[in-house]
Structure formats: C-alpha cells, structure tokens
Amino acid sequence: xxxxxxxxxxxxxxxxxxxxxxxxxxxxxxxxxxxxxxxxxxxxxxxxxxxxxxxxxxxxxxxxxxxxxxxxxxxxxxxxxxxxxxxxxxxxxxxxxxxxxxxxxxxxxxxxxxxxxxxxxxxxxxxxxxxxxxxxxxxxxxxxxxxxxxxxxxxxxxxxxxxxxxxxxxxxxxxxxxxxxxxxxxxxxxxxxxxxxxxxxxxxxxxxxxxxxxxxxxxxxxxxxxxxxxxxxxxxxxxxxxxxxxxxxxxxxxxxxxxxxxxxxxxxxxxxxxxxxxxxxxxxxxxxxxxxxxxxxxxxxxxxxxxxxxxxxxxxxxxxxxxxxxxxxxxxxxxxxxxxxxxxxxxxxxxxxx
Numbered sequence: 011x012x013x014x015x016x017x018x019x020x021x022x023x024x025x026x027x028x029x030x031x032x033x034x035x036x037x038x039x040x041x042x043x044x045x046x047x048x049x050x051x052x053x054x055x056x057x058x059x060x061x062x063x064x065x066x067x068x069x070x071x072x073x074x075x076x077x078x079x080x081x082x083x084x085x086x087x088x089x090x091x092x093x094x095x096x097x098x099x100x101x102x103x104x105x106x107x108x109x110x111x112x113x114x115x116x117x118x119x120x121x122x123x124x125x126x127x128x129x130x131x132x133x134x135x136x137x138x139x140x141x142x143x144x145x146x147x148x149x150x151x152x153x154x155x156x157x158x159x160x161x162x163x164x165x166x167x168x169x170x171x172x173x174x175x176x177x178x179x180x181x182x183x184x185x186x187x188x189x190x191x192x193x194x195x196x197x198x199x200x201x202x203x204x205x206x207x208x209x210x211x212x213x214x215x216x217x218x219x220x221x222x223x224x225x226x227x228x229x230x231x232x233x234x235x236x237x238x239x240x241x242x243x244x245x246x247x248x249x250x251x252x253x254x255x256x257x258x259x260x261x262x263x264x265x266x267x268x269x270x271x272x273x274x275x276x277x278x279x280x281x282x283x284x285x286x287x288x289x290x291x292x293x294x295x296x297x298x299x300x301x302x303x304x305x306x307x308x309x310x311x312x313x314x315x316x317x318x319x320x321x322x323x324x325x326x327x328x329x330x331x332x333x334x335x336x337x338x339x340x341x342x343x344x345x346x347x348x349x350x351x352x353x354x355x356x357x358x359x360x361x362x363x364x
Contacts, residue, residue, distance in 0.1 A: 018061060021044055021045045023095075024050045024082070027363075028079060029050065030076070031078075034070055036069065038069045039089075041080070041088065043064065044058040044083065046058060051089075076301055081095065082094060082098055092362065097265070113316075114317065115321070119322070122134075125322035125323075129336060130336075131331060132154070132330075133315060133328055136327060142165065144166050144167070145164070146163070146236070148162055150329065150331050153234060155333065157232065158334070159230045159231065159283070159353060160176075160228065160234070161305045164223070166219045170216060170218045173238060173239045174236045174237070175213070175214035176236055177237045179233055180283060181215070181227055182206065182227075183206065183225055184307060185224070186225060187221075188220075188222050189201055189203060192217050193216045194209055194253060195244050195246030205256050207254050208279060212245055213246060214239055228285075247279070250278055250279035253278065255285075257271065257273075259271075263361065268291065269288060273285040282357075283356065283358075284358045285354075289349055292345060294339055294341035294342075295339050297338065298363040299363060302355060303332065303355055303356075304352055304353065304354045305330070305331050305353050306329065306340075306350050307329050309349040309350055309351055310349045311346060311348030312343055312348070313342040
C-alpha cells in the first residue's frame with residue numbers, strides 16, 4: 011500500500027485515549043472506525059466515505075452502561091478500547107513529560123501499616139508473620155472500602171493450612187514464596203512459587219507447605235471473611251482442569267515501555283476477574299483512571315503512588331487498593347524497575363485506562 015493509499019484508507023488516530031461514555035438501554039450507537047468523524051467517538055455519517063472503513067454498531071444493554079469507546083481506531087475489539095493506543099506513535103506518555111503533574115504531600119502509614127490517600131484508595135503492608143506457623147490477614151474487603159473484591163495475605167511456615175473457601179465467589183491466588191501442594195476439592199496440584207492459581211465458586215482449597223509459603227488470596231466478588239469448612243469439600247469443576255499459571259516471557263504484552271502478562275483469566279475459566287503480572291521501568295505514568303477495581307501487589311522495587319491531593323510510598327510486599335474511576339499514577343523510583351501483580355474486577359484487560 012502506498013503512502014497516498016494509506017492516507018485515504020487507513021484509520022486516523024482521533025484520540026490517544028478512549029472515550030468514556032454512559033449509554034441508554036436499547037439505543038444503538040455508531041462508533042467511528044475511520045477516525046475522521048467530527049462527532050467523536052461517533053460516526054458523523056459522511057467522513058468515512060471513500061475510506062472503505064464502516065462505522066461499527068453497538069446497542070446498549072442497560073441504562074447507565076459504562077463503556078470506553080476506542081479513540082485510536084486500532085483496537086482489536088471494536089468498538090471498545092483494548093489498550094492498543096499505548097503502542098502507537100505518541101500513544102504512551104510518562105507524567106514526567108507534563109509540567110502540570112501534581113506533587114502532593116506524602117502520607118506516612120499508621121500503626122496498622124495503612125497509608126490512606128484520596129477517597130477509598132490506600133496502601134497496606136501485610137507485615138511479618140513472625141514465628142506464627144499459620145497466619146491469614148485481611149487486607150482489602152468491604153469494611154475497608156472495596157465494592158468488588160477482597161484480598162487476604164497468607165503465611166504458612168510448615169504443615170497444612172485449614173480448608174479455605176470464598177463462599178459464593180471465585181478465588182484468585184498469587185504465591186510469591188515457597189513450594190508444596192495445593193488441594194482444590196478432590197484434585198491436588200504441585201505448588202511452585204511464583205505462580206497464580208484459580209479456584210472456582212463452590213470449590214474450596216487447602217495448602218501443604220514443604221518450605222514456607224507466602225501468598226495473596228483474592229475473592230471476586232468481595233467477601234468480608236474467608237470460610238473455613240471443617241473438612242475440604244470434594245467438589246472440583248472438571249470443565250476447567252487447568253488451574254495453575256506460571257510466568258512465561260513468551261506471553262508478555264507490550265504497553266509502551268512497560269509490559270504485562272495475563273495469568274488467571276478467561277482462558278482457565280475466570281470470566282469477570284483477571285490476574286496479571288507486569289513490569290514498570292523507572293518512570294511515572296500519567297494520571298489516569300480504570301473502570302475496574304484493582305488490588306496491586308508490589309513484588310519488587312519501590313516507588314510512590316500519586317493521587318490528586320495525597321501520595322504514599324510503596325515497597326515490595328505492599329498492596330495498593332484502587333476503587334473504580336479513581337485518579338492515580340504509579341511512579342517507579344527503583345533503578346532496576348518494579349514488578350507488580352494485579353487483580354482486576356470487573357474487567358479483563360489491565361491495558362485499558364482513560
């Protein structure tokens with residue numbers, strides 16, 4: 011294709027960020043796919059003529075449905091954003107390029123290891139389990155401001171844990187340290203950290219440690235506490251036999267100078283929540299929001315989580331909780347970069363922000 015042909019038939023980047031919209035049930039929207047419309051993100055009825063690029067129809071499912079219509083026009087999931095804008099020319103932007111980036115005061119954590127920033131956003135340190143053989147600490151739950159997910163920190167020095175169950179919800183596990191065995195119902199899996207594990211609603215699990223096991227347990231949707239049945243229920247959903255996901259460089263997705271790899275997602279049965287691992291080089295992302303709720307585990311490195319009026323330092327082991335639509339920016343200040351593991355719900359793509 012010649013440069014002239016592309017100028018008339020290739021989509022133009024209307025915006026390097028998606029368009030947030032609230033829709034009306036039953037109404038059909040025509041998303042502009044060519045990038046030339048004067049009514050972005052919608053088709054204006056004429057600007058696409060001669061391009062071969064037709065508008066995409068979408069009918070809203072309910073009143074107030076929240077969507078992010080793609081603005082770069084290069085999405086693989088039209089009409090919605092899939093994060094493709096981060097890898098287009100001019101698509102990714104560090105906050106350091108913006109002279110108006112807020113620099114609020116940094117707050118210190120309280121006696122419980124919690125640093126509260128704006129709204130319901132906070133940083134929490136799980137702390138050290140000390141000499142306890144087994145400890146389960148609640149980090150994120152409805153009582154701490156979450157609406158869609160909970161998270162618990164688990165430490166098992168040796169032996170076997172109690173049976174655990176997130177009643178009526180899925181559980182997504184991330185183990186940072188240790189090896190042993192995880193039983194899910196009547197199935198047993200070798201546990202070799204680091205890895206992600208998926209437990210479906212109605213199932214329970216139990217851990218046996220060969221070496222000290224440290225991990226994080228997320229429940230999606232949120233629960234206040236995990237149940238501890240007296241014995242491990244035998245139920246296991248054989249429709250989804252693969253439950254453990256390891257880090258695999260071949261499955262990384264670039265997001266500007268950053269990358270992420272999906273771990274637990276719809277490929278192994280999780281349809282409304284997802285777990286990913288990502289790497290952040292020394293940098294500060296521009297301020298942005300997500301439509302999903304997120305709990306972000308700092309695996310290595312250190313940095314600062316910025317809000318509009320307050321900020322907090324973060325280090326390996328800490329968890330940052332982000333409510334939906336919360337304006338924030340994570341800065342990595344470690345020369346070697348920062349590795350993170352995130353759990354998002356409801357959502358399936360950490361690359362989508364606005």
